[in-house]
Amino acid sequence: MRFNLTAGGAGDSAGPTFLPSARRLAGADLTGRDRAVRWVLLGAGLVPTLMLLFLTAEMVREAIPAFVYSGWGLFTGHVFTFGNLYVTKLTVHNGVSAPHGAAYGALPFIFGTLVSSLIALIVAVPVAVGAVLALTERVPARLQPGVSVFLELLAGMPSVVYGFWGILVFGPILAQHLFPVLTHLGGVLPFFKGSVGYGEGLLTASLVLAIMIIPIIAATTRELVRTVPILAKEGALALGMTQYETAKVVTLPYVRRGILAAAILGWARALGETMAVLMISGDLLNGFPANIYSPFSTIAATIVAMLDSALTDATGMAIHALAAIGVILLVITLVTNLLGRLIIRRVSHGVVLPVGRGV
Amino acid sequence: MLSSGRHLGVADVVGSNLDWTVQLDEVRVGFGPKQILKGISANLPKGKVTAIIGPTGCGKTTLLRSINRLHDRRPGFNLKGRILLDGESIYAGSTDVRELRRRVGMLFQRPNPFPQSIRENISLGARIHGLWSRADVSTKTEYLLREVGLWDAVHDRLSSTPFSLSGGQQQLLCMARVLAVEPNVLLLDEPTSSLDPHSTTRIEELIAGLKEKMTVIFVTHNLQQAARCADEILFLEQGEVVEQAPVKQFFDDPADPRSRAYISGWAV
Numbered sequence: 001m002r003f004n005l006t007a008g009g010a011g012d013s014a015g016p017t018f019l020p021s022a023r024r025l026a027g028a029d030l031t032g033r034d035r036a037v038r039w040v041l042l043g044a045g046l047v048p049t050l051m052l053l054f055l056t057a058e059m060v061r062e063a064i065p066a067f068v069y070s071g072w073g074l075f076t077g078h079v080f081t082f083g084n085l086y087v088t089k090l091t092v093h094n095g096v097s098a099p100h101g102a103a104y105g106a107l108p109f110i111f112g113t114l115v116s117s118l119i120a121l122i123v124a125v126p127v128a129v130g131a132v133l134a135l136t137e138r139v140p141a142r143l144q145p146g147v148s149v150f151l152e153l154l155a156g157m158p159s160v161v162y163g164f165w166g167i168l169v170f171g172p173i174l175a176q177h178l179f180p181v182l183t184h185l186g187g188v189l190p191f192f193k194g195s196v197g198y199g200e201g202l203l204t205a206s207l208v209l210a211i212m213i214i215p216i217i218a219a220t221t222r223e224l225v226r227t228v229p230i231l232a233k234e235g236a237l238a239l240g241m242t243q244y245e246t247a248k249v250v251t252l253p254y255v256r257r258g259i260l261a262a263a264i265l266g267w268a269r270a271l272g273e274t275m276a277v278l279m280i281s282g283d284l285l286n287g288f289p290a291n292i293y294s295p296f297s298t299i300a301a302t303i304v305a306m307l308d309s310a311l312t313d314a315t316g317m318a319i320h321a322l323a324a325i326g327v328i329l330l331v332i333t334l335v336t337n338l339l340g341r342l343i344i345r346r347v348s349h350g351v352v353l354p355v356g357r358g359v
Numbered sequence: 360m361l362s363s364g365r366h367l368g369v370a371d372v373v374g375s376n377l378d379w380t381v382q383l384d385e386v387r388v389g390f391g392p393k394q395i396l397k398g399i400s401a402n403l404p405k406g407k408v409t410a411i412i413g414p415t416g417c418g419k420t421t422l423l424r425s426i427n428r429l430h431d432r433r434p435g436f437n438l439k440g441r442i443l444l445d446g447e448s449i450y451a452g453s454t455d456v457r458e459l460r461r462r463v464g465m466l467f468q469r470p471n472p473f474p475q476s477i478r479e480n481i482s483l484g485a486r487i488h489g490l491w492s493r494a495d496v497s498t499k500t501e502y503l504l505r506e507v508g509l510w511d512a513v514h515d516r517l518s519s520t521p522f523s524l525s526g527g528q529q530q531l532l533c534m535a536r537v538l539a540v541e542p543n544v545l546l547l548d549e550p551t552s553s554l555d556p557h558s559t560t561r562i563e564e565l566i567a568g569l570k571e572k573m574t575v576i577f578v579t580h581n582l583q584q585a586a587r588c589a590d591e592i593l594f595l596e597q598g599e600v601v602e603q604a605p606v607k608q609f610f611d612d613p614a615d616p617r618s619r620a621y622i623s624g625w626a627v
Contacts, residue, residue: 240460
């Protein structure tokens, strides 16, 4: 925490010292400019932490009235409406007043957020890992840098572009060609039965989310696969194993932990993804999707979609309600992250080994 | 069984007979423009231990890895000439590389067990090649672990990771893993260079015992080890064969002055 930019400060007058004296540690040898730099850097270092604390505190403070008004209903209610904003009649509940008819039940959004991100994850992880194995094992070494550039470009594409493409191209194609086939699964999984709609809904959004997080998971996995010692893979090849068997027996066990971590990164992105989902979700309010093809909504998409009208609520409760579901999203993200870390730690204590040790 | 004529020409090699397991016929190996092996011809006798020796960079390991086609996917790899295994060219289009690698086992410079349980390290290869049924695994695993002398150390933790074993134990495990697929040829690439003296002795004992069942070809930097373990010496320099001779003859009375110079650098 000290930045001694000048050569030989006041504390060094007795000759060159290489051990920091108590005076130097206390900053006694710093000039005024040094001290200024020190404080500026200290401040800069604290900004992220303070920002996070401030943001969370502010969100929670903003959300409290909605939590009081709805109580557990916030988590269990199916109806989310700001009420009638154009009459002065108010509903009072738990001592908090809100526009008449207002109800803040976020369960459909919580459901939508979790389910869409999980479907995305289930689709994305195998595709990303498979793609990486194919790339590293099959694509000639000199083409690999080019392929990586594509991966990174894909990861950096604005989500509104994904959304636009999803609603205009991908959704209709899915509804026409893929979804009718999937309805045959209805016998086993009832969620796949019924009308397939026009391609705006849970499955389309989940698949677009999957496409969005594939580059994130793939980029991380690719770095991991590169760290697998060649010698370890050669052991399998020299035993007459195919590249597929080598990947299964050697490469994947080496990177398993890292893939979990990568998946959690991708999951976090999917949970919070807003714009693309908003554009493709079909934006269902006050209910659950009838089947996997139906419209739905997520917390993030709802906040954006309803912000405008929330600002017109004179009681301010609409904003409180949006802040409340924002806090729920924050908590979900936090919990999944912690859960992920826990899983990673658990896996590392099992049969699977520390990467790179002993080889 | 061993002929003493060295520097064999193509004609000698192609007239293959049952005395040779591996025959090298004007083998040239390069990576891109860089030529590593510049026409190696040699016959490696069946049921014997041949040590490939020579200064660093002479192509020992490159030659060894050509015999189980481990270079195949390296960029720029090219091979001219022929390598025959039991009289059949291993770089012919019809070669089943998996089967070739099963028949030609390899032990590496450093132990490289799979990130799987100790049991699976031994059984996976044999299972994949269809040599063992599920029911065979426990008895055959035990047999192999006893054979390499690891059983007492690991019998109570067959389901745990091999990475908690010592380096020497890991290398013995790798040896058991290779033996499980019943190879006819065993390639050893300085297998003891990272091991303690005790494990080295154990590996050398194993080599001595194995040569009755298979042909052993090993690369070593250690001339004492070559003198201890080998029946035949193949001495390379700069990608060419300098001399091939029975071990006693090579160390007592080498034919080539370069061999003499190389040995005397070591001899006391």
